[in-house]
Each structure stands twice: as structure tokens, then as C-alpha cells.
Amino acid sequence: MMRRRTTLLTSCTALALALGATACGGGPVSAGGGDKALSGQTVTVAGVWTGSEQKNFQKVLDAFTAKTGAKTQFISTGDNVSTVVGSKIEGGNAPDVVMVPQVGVLDQFAKKGWLKPLSPTAQSTITADYAPVWKKYGSVDGTLYGLYFKAAHKSTVWYSPDALSQAGVKPPKTYDEMLKAGHTVSDSGLAAFAVGGEDGWTLTDWFENIYLSQAGPEKYDALAAHKLKWTDASVVKALGTLGKLFKDKQLIAGGQKEALNTDFPSSVEKVFGPKPEAGMVYEGDFVGGVAHDQFGKTIGKDANFFPFPAVDGGTAPVVSGGDAAVVLKDGKNATAGMKLLEYLATPEAAAVWAKAGGFLSPNKKLDPASYGDDVTRATAKSLIDAGDSVRFDMSDQAPAAFGGTKGAGEWKLLQDFLRDPSDPKGTAAKLEAAAAKAYQG
Template identity: 30%
Template sequence: MRITRHRRWMLPIVAAAATGLALTACTGDIADQEAGDVDCTDYEQYGTFDGARVTIGGTILDLEADRLVESWSDFSTCTGITISYQGTSEFEAQIAVLAEGRNAPDIGIVPQPGLLQRLAAGGWLIPASQAVEDNVDEFWSPDWKQYGTVDGTFYAAPLMASIKGYIWYSPAEFEENGYEIPKSLDELKTLSETIAATGAKPWCAGFESGDATGWPGTDWIEDYMLRLHGPEVYDEWVTHGIPFNDPQVAEAFDAVGEYLKNEDMVNGGIGSVSTIVTEAFQTAGLPILDGECSLHHQASFYETFWNPDGGDANTVAPDGTVWAFLLPPAEEGGPQAVTGGGEFPVAFRDAEEVEAVRAYLSSDTWANNRVGLGGVISANKGLDPNVASSELLKQSIEILQDPNTTFRFDGSDLMPGAVGADSFWRGMVSWITGQSTSQVLDTIEASWPTS
């Protein structure tokens, strides 16, 4: 597989109000250019279009939005399709309203399977073309394909991905104190207790995220549900095959509570247990840099937060300033199970140029182009892990591509919005601030939609 990637200066950012989305970050408009300096071999299969335009909306902002736009620059040049991207933090709240009013973008990059299901139920989505489905069958696992499928109809291929459940730590601290990477949940508990016995608080955590405050806590619960009870029970939980207040869910909450609700375990470098709710998730792990805490639970994307002032003073590597290991299985030698997230480009307009863009975004060519620009990963099996921009991202790609890895999508993203993006988030806040496990689980259970 040849990877052709030509970088160039971004074209001028333009205002694009056609979809009505509130613009908060990057808008990219890739127009027709001369293709003489671009090798178009990889793009011949998509055809050529004279004057075609495709609009894309999503939640991807700032530098990542710039890189997204750059990832289809050569495709646009070679096919003649002008692509305009609009990133907004209001995308998830607005997209259903825009779709109902027939004012949605041609393509929406949806970050939650639950939202994709809602849009499909509204009758607003265009099923994916055969070319998109062929790519998914070739480059993605059946688990990933099902997240873009509703009632037997395939609507969207996966795009990027993230692995959740990493435990960030300082390699220097571990070496100095003779700490070993735990191989089971019991060993993780022993490690935490060993650190706490020195008078330090081993864990640091933060749930604050504006209107989404609480979501980092849901990641903890999801990781423990998968490891303690396995993928089958996890699937039953996220689909309400078992109630939210099932004893197995309570067990996961109480296991997490041994860290997050324990004043001896958190919140190192920040304060008491109550500060978890007010500490921003972006800064919650930084006390590791000052030796004020030792462990922080957060996804692969947290790599970008270790240098909050820019630059590269703090390195992410096995022998660097910080590194990470996956939350271990319940028992040593148990199966590798991970939770994660991703996005799905759904279509609101039925047109050949729209499906050409979606076919490209589902291809191994796009995955290698985008990951090579830095900062992200994909579970696309045609992706070369060596193009990743860091050792951690390379490792994450290899984990996702390993056929022995059990992957499950972030549970709150699979649940109905009234639960996954509302009562579950709020329940984590109530739980940390004093409510019992049973109270919180009963409240969340009562919020589950009846139809």
C-alpha cells in the first residue's frame, strides 16, 4: 500500500452559513486546484466531479479541525469536489433540529452511536453506499460496523477512534520506588494502597467539563463493568437488558468508589474528594508532573494535555516524563478488553459526490493520511501503526487492530441521550458529592426512556 501525502498551506478560512450551524472554530473550504503537484493515483477510484460541493459539520475543533481539512485536500484536488467543513461545540445539540428543518450539512460527523440511532429513527439519514460498506467490511471489525447500523440498515462507517481506560503515571517515580505495572485489578488496588501508606494520595481526578460535567466518571464505571462482568453483560447493560440498578452495576460503582470516594486515595495535588467535581478534566492529571499524585485514569487523547503551555517539555514515552498502561483485567492473564470512542460520518443528502467523500473517509488511504498528520488514531485495519505521531498512539492502534482485543464502545454514548448524556453524567456528580450507590442507580434507572 502506497501512502501519498502532500502537505500544503491551508486555503483561506471562509464563513459558510449554509447549514445554519453556529461556527465556533474551524471552517475549511477546499476548492478546485491544479492537480499537477499531487499524485492522484490513490483517488482515481472516486471519479471526477465538475463544480460539486459537499458540506461537512461536526464537533471537531481548532488544530484537529485544521488537520481534518488537510486530510482530504489531495482528494478534493484530484476529484474536483469542493469540501467545506464547519466545526461547532453545538453540533450534537443542533443537528437533529437542522435535519428536521432540512438544513443539515451534507455529511455530519456524529460522535455517538446513540445520536446516530436518533437521527436514523427520524428518517433523516441516507444509507451508506456499497463502496462505503465494502470498505467497512474490509478494514473494520464487525463490532465497529454494528455501531453504524440501525435496524439492519448500514448508515455510516467509523472514522477516528480513541482508547479509554489508560492509567497515566510517571516512569521515574515508578522506577525510584520499585513500583510494578499491575497485571490485575487486585494488583492495582495493592499498588494504590502501597502509595497511600506513604502518606501520599495516589490518584488525581477531575470530572468538570461544562454542561458535560461527570462524563470522566462514566468512563471509570464502563471500564469496570467490562472487566468485572465481561462483554455480554456490558452489552446487556448499555441496551437496558439489565436495569441500571442491577447488582452487577452496583459492584462496578463500589469498586470505583474504593478510589474516587476514598479521602486516602484522592485527590492528590488538588484537594478532597469533593474537588473531583470542580477540577477540569483537562488539568486533573497534571499533579503527576509535580509528584503530587501517581495515577490518573483517562483516554489516549489525554496525551495532548501534558504540555498545557505548548512546547514539548514533558515527553510521553516509556522512559519519558509520563507514560500509561491500560487498566488491567480483573485477573492476571485475562482477556484484553478496552472501551473507546469514535465518530461516524452520516449523510443527509443523497448524491454521488457525498458518497464519494464518505467512501474516501472509510478507506485505508484516508486513515493513513489523517493519522500521519498527528494527534489521532483509527481502528481501520489498513492503517500502518508506524505513521502514528507518538509511541502511545502507535501502541493504541496495535491494540485496536489485535484480533484478540475485545472492544466495546463507550457505554454512555450507546445509551439513550436521556441517560448517557444526562442522568448518568449527573449521577456521577451526585455520587461523588455524597449520594449512595443505590440512590444514584435508582435515579438513573428511573430516567431510562420507556419507549
């Protein structure tokens, strides 16, 4: 991955870690003050990350260890964070810190009384260095529990420049143009899209981008809060728009059946792997990290993206997501866990993963030079510049039973819709029934 103008930043970070005392040009950093005050302690962190994401987050944890002396242990939970963490708490083996990937799960944890409010140090950093929207999504009933360390820009369609060039296609500006371009790519010998339908969250992201652009932000917010029913005509219309893609065998690599047996990493491989099967894959900015780390692609040259296009004359959507760090009350080392959160709130911590790639930070103080390529820098700037106009992933705002559980709720119902997209109205009714049950619970 290309790294420009990073020498000063890298040497600064290395010096700070080596001395364990100050950030370059700044005062003392929290997280134990760099005096190895946490030596002999271990912080247990649970999160969904595996593969390259887990490997890169471990670099951040190692930097925390170098600064504070605290050891760390990462536990991968899989997608069902709520279930796994709940069972660990009940078994008396709660982690100290959880990286929560859904607002709805954070809300659930807080209302169960599992979380410690963030320390004054972490709160002041978030207030100063993050857009208010991130504080809003980290809070429950006015109390701030979550620090958004890793953000996602979920309005990016990634493509192989070679595939689009060979088909004579330019990045489209509208959804209809994108489907038309997809047919041109298909005519040239590759399927248009790889769809990771085995992972239901990829399908919710497809729906959310279409819905935000087509129905508008007010209805998006209402649906996210379940103040608007899923049987609303705007939902049925968006499902119909998504169904145009799902039912078109020329557009999806391997058709619907293969899409349902393709997980997210495999969908990226179908575009950027050694044997390409498709020209494009929709998902967040983190596609670039997988394309680079797993398949050696140079971002901006071998892999690029265009913004998710506007639908039916609407505004192009900007959907985001993120992983919020929270501290559990029942963790054996919650005090050291809070020190980890104070460290994660700093641009120094964000710079470690930014350098490794496949990462965006909502921290406004992070030097853009920390990112290793111009494409990631542009994506990060887009997210920061969006400020409070960005809309958080809708399924992540829902109760986990509806928006964040494998084989259930919205994930399963959209997988069923991918399998048979012929009845948008019927799917909307099933979504409403599942949502009503989850929100009441």
C-alpha cells in the same frame, strides 16, 4: 513525536495528493477520482472536536480538498450533538456530514429518517478493511449508515514515568494494586489521579471498564441494551468499587470538589503540564495526543500508559469508542458529502491524522508505520487484534438523553456520585429511572 519508517509512506501520500490520481501501487481512489471533479462545491462537516483534534481533522479535510477540489467547513457542535444537529435540520441549515460520537445518537438519527445509507463504494471498503464489529455499530436495522473513521481505546491509564519512578511504583496488574500504587504515589508528594469530573463522559468510562471486567461481557451487553436493569446487584457492586476511588481524598487531585471542576484537557494538564499535581490520569489513547500537542511530551518517554487493570479476578477490559461519519439527507451537498466518506474510508485518509498523532484507526489496511511512535502503534495493534471481542462504550450505545447529554442522565448522576459516593444502591436506582425513561422515549 518520534517518527520511524515513515519516509516512504509520507512521500507516497504526498505524491498521491500532488497527482490527485492514485494511491501508491493501487488503482484509482474514490472521492471524485482525484480529478478535482468537486471543484466549486463545499462540504459542511459537524462534529464535537475542538482544539488539537479539530486542528488535526482539518488536515484530513485539507487532503480531501487537495484531491477533489471540494472546499470544507467544520462546525464544532460541543457535546450535545443531537440537539445541535436537530436544530440545524429544523432551521433548514443541515450540515452535509456529521461525525457522530455515540452509537445511540446514530441510531436516533437513522430512526428519524435523517441519514443516507452509505454508498456501495463505502460499504465494500468497510466490509473488506474493518472488523465486523465496526459494521455492526454503524448499522441500524440492517442498513449501514456510519463509517467509523476515528476509534478510541478507552482502557488505557496514562502516567508520568518520572512520577511512578520517584515513588518506586511499577504499572499495576489489578484494580486493587492500582489503588495501592496510587497511595504510594500520593505519599511521595503528588496526588495519584487527576479526574476530569466536569466532563461526565470521563466518569461513564471509569464505570464501564470496572463493570466489564467485574461483571463480564454478557452482563455488559445486557446492561448496554437495557435488558438488565441498573438496579442489578452487579451494577451496585461496580459503583461501590468505583466509589473506593472517588471517596479517597488521598487519591484524587484536589479531592472531589476540584475533580468536579476539572474538565478532560485540564485533567491531562494536571499530570503532564508544567506544574504536575498528579501521577496518573485515566482516559483513552487520545490522552497521548493532548500530552504531546499541548505539553510537548514525548510519548513513551515523558508519557506512557498501562492497560486498565483487571477487577476482582476478571479479565482486563477492552472498551472502545469511536466517531462515525454519517451523511444527512437534508444537507445541501449530500452527494459531495458521500464522496468525503468514501475518502475517509481509505487508509490514505487515516494516515494523515495518524501522522499528526492523537488518533487510532479501525482500518486494518492502515500501515502501522503511519503512527508516529511505538506506544501509539502498540495501542492501535491492541485495538485491531481485539477484533470483535472489543466492547463499545456503553454510554455511547444508549439513547442520547441517558448516555450522551451534558447535565442529564448518566453523566449527571455519576457526577453526583463523585460528589457523594456513599450510596451506590441509591445511585443505581436513579440510573435505572433515568434509563427506563430514555429507552422508552
